[in-house]
Amino acid sequence: TFVVTDNCIQCKYTDCVSVCPVDCFHEGPNFLVIDPEECIDCALCEPECPADAISSEEELPEDQAHFLELNAELSKNWPVIAEQKDPLSEAAEWDGVGNKLQHLQR
Template identity: 55%
Template sequence: MTYVVTENCIRCKFMDCVEVCPVDCFYAGENFLVINPDECIDCGVCEPECPAEAILPDSDGRATPWLETNAKYSMSWPNITRKGTPPADAEEWKDKPDKAALLSPEPHKD
């Protein structure tokens, strides 16, 4: 099993989850985070840390459409091990539905 970052993270990218991960399996895109499913140890410590409730176990049907996205981008985006600054408008985007089309394929840039 693995945990999966889902649509709720898009344009929020709070990153609270990153610092609690014991195996550093988060990868950062321009406006989204992903979990590498081959590195995740299924400990679950990240799930309650997410203010947007965007992290789900892969056994949850809502995670299924995001499994491939997490696997794909974790291969090309940079690894992130520390919480950064979320977007200024993250709170505005936190509970908005239907954000999938807004996912940027671009990697995080410092």
């Protein structure tokens, strides 16, 4: 599966959504996650993210390992997002800020 990691939080560019062939992105207030049971590992979304926030499970950096479980958990609660929308208004300011998990809104 592919995994959405920390740098998506507070940015939520949603470019990833427009290329996913199986609509497996789920949307929360300030973060997107991938449903690991639906993702077909096509890898199309990874290069689309302006914030470089998407990684394959295999290449997930050690300090992002907890996002694997978080994507699985939150995808069960959040609705599918199938169409791209505007990023969050302060996306550019938040892009690259470290450890944004503390700002995650559920």
